[in-house]
Amino acid sequence: MKKLYITILFGVTVLTGCNNFDEDINTTTNDPSQASGMQLISQAELWLPGLSSSPQGEFMAQYLAETQYVGLSLYPQQSTSFYSWYQGPLADLQAVLNADDLTANEGPIENQLAVAKILKAYYFWNITDRWGDVPYSEALQGVDDFTPAYDTQESIYTDLFAELKEASDMMVSGNLSNDIVYDGDMGKWERFANTIRMMMALRLSEVNPATAEAEFNNAVNDGVFISNDDNLFFQHLADANNQNYWYDQVENDNREWWALTESLVSVMKLVDDPRLPIYGNPARDSDEYVGLLFGEEDNIGTEEYSLLGDAIYAQDAPVYLLTYAQVQFAMAEASERGWITGDTETYYNQAIESSIEQWTGSTEEVTDFMAQPEVAFDPANAMEQIATQRWVHLYMFGYEAWAEWRRTGLPDIMVKPNGVNVPTRLAYPDNEAFNNETNYRDAVQRQFGGEDSIYGTLWWDE
Numbered sequence: 001m002k003k004l005y006i007t008i009l010f011g012v013t014v015l016t017g018c019n020n021f022d023e024d025i026n027t028t029t030n031d032p033s034q035a036s037g038m039q040l041i042s043q044a045e046l047w048l049p050g051l052s053s054s055p056q057g058e059f060m061a062q063y064l065a066e067t068q069y070v071g072l073s074l075y076p077q078q079s080t081s082f083y084s085w086y087q088g089p090l091a092d093l094q095a096v097l098n099a100d101d102l103t104a105n106e107g108p109i110e111n112q113l114a115v116a117k118i119l120k121a122y123y124f125w126n127i128t129d130r131w132g133d134v135p136y137s138e139a140l141q142g143v144d145d146f147t148p149a150y151d152t153q154e155s156i157y158t159d160l161f162a163e164l165k166e167a168s169d170m171m172v173s174g175n176l177s178n179d180i181v182y183d184g185d186m187g188k189w190e191r192f193a194n195t196i197r198m199m200m201a202l203r204l205s206e207v208n209p210a211t212a213e214a215e216f217n218n219a220v221n222d223g224v225f226i227s228n229d230d231n232l233f234f235q236h237l238a239d240a241n242n243q244n245y246w247y248d249q250v251e252n253d254n255r256e257w258w259a260l261t262e263s264l265v266s267v268m269k270l271v272d273d274p275r276l277p278i279y280g281n282p283a284r285d286s287d288e289y290v291g292l293l294f295g296e297e298d299n300i301g302t303e304e305y306s307l308l309g310d311a312i313y314a315q316d317a318p319v320y321l322l323t324y325a326q327v328q329f330a331m332a333e334a335s336e337r338g339w340i341t342g343d344t345e346t347y348y349n350q351a352i353e354s355s356i357e358q359w360t361g362s363t364e365e366v367t368d369f370m371a372q373p374e375v376a377f378d379p380a381n382a383m384e385q386i387a388t389q390r391w392v393h394l395y396m397f398g399y400e401a402w403a404e405w406r407r408t409g410l411p412d413i414m415v416k417p418n419g420v421n422v423p424t425r426l427a428y429p430d431n432e433a434f435n436n437e438t439n440y441r442d443a444v445q446r447q448f449g450g451e452d453s454i455y456g457t458l459w460w461d462e
Helices: 002-020 037-045 055-060 083-098 109-131 153-169 186-203 209-222 245-252 262-269 324-337 344-360 366-370 379-393 398-408 437-448
Strands: 064-066 232-235 258-260 318-322
Touching: 037 083, 037 109, 055 064, 055 398, 083 109, 109 153, 109 186, 109 398, 153 186, 153 209, 186 209, 186 318, 186 324, 186 398, 209 324, 262 379, 324 344, 324 379, 344 366, 344 379, 379 398
Parallel strands: none
Antiparallel strands: 064 258, 232 318
């Protein structure tokens, strides 16, 4: 009887005592069920290296050739999915922009929204420049709209210019925490936004020169990158949870599948380019820099040619996405086009110096390099020189180099594997014909006469 009494008393005590616990007793503070604004932004930032780290991008710009399994470098007609960009970083950023419960615990709410807008615009710029018309204004609505219409590339560009300007204008004093790109420095985020506008404007040089010139100058006047310290890059870590894509391929999977192309090595070796030892390693059997002909199918191998440089596939290697050298090359081109005042040669020289400093960490070899006749500025050959050196600089961000080549047709060094031309776009995902049939077919018909080909011409590539 005594035991029964004690048991009943204990049960009553436990039941009545539950009311003394806080409502969040079962909430794990170290594993929140709802992400903050900056957590979502940081998650979106983790996707940034994926914009660059891709063999397909390197093939489009003909930086790398296949050493063993020759396939994608022969430019087969194939589709490429854009779904991961919508389901990943863009969904995270849209969640920030839609949120009505952001707090200022990690920095001013206005600045969180501004950064989300800038990153969203940057991702969409990359997406539309690869595929053309894509879902934009009706996208990212979740269950409310599984079949968004495709916006024209022209309308996307127009809106992105406005969104980037709005993002800069809405910034207030106060930096952000938990920002893995610029460490919350809003001055750098503002210059990044303006630099995107600048590069977008340059992309319109052939299709709409008047708008291109106006938008270019607006961006420059608002303030673009001023040094390599402003570069947008993603710093990988010497940690398996955040390591370089190329390290995983080369070291973990033992895939020595890529060598520097004959075109790249010939351009750089001719002038003793100080960036070449960073870009690639000497061939093992000759200890010389030897490029592999892009698209070569027979005379291939891993011993005879220069493979990826140690610094390129290092576990903690940075991935450069938008740089001060690109700004200087853009200024050189704009000067040559008469859009801005300033000396083309000066911009050109500064671009090369910034590039060498970025890649090698030093400017000691710049003077000797620039003194060579093939590199020294030649007013009669300005656009070709600018394009060639920009192409060399953009190594390992093949998609961006490919976009610049499509826009200008320079440098004129691309080869045609088996007589096949370099593609001019990526084809839409195969399953769009089923998942979003009406809008997909409208977009293909509107742009390419009904054929979803990798040789369709984008709006700005007219």
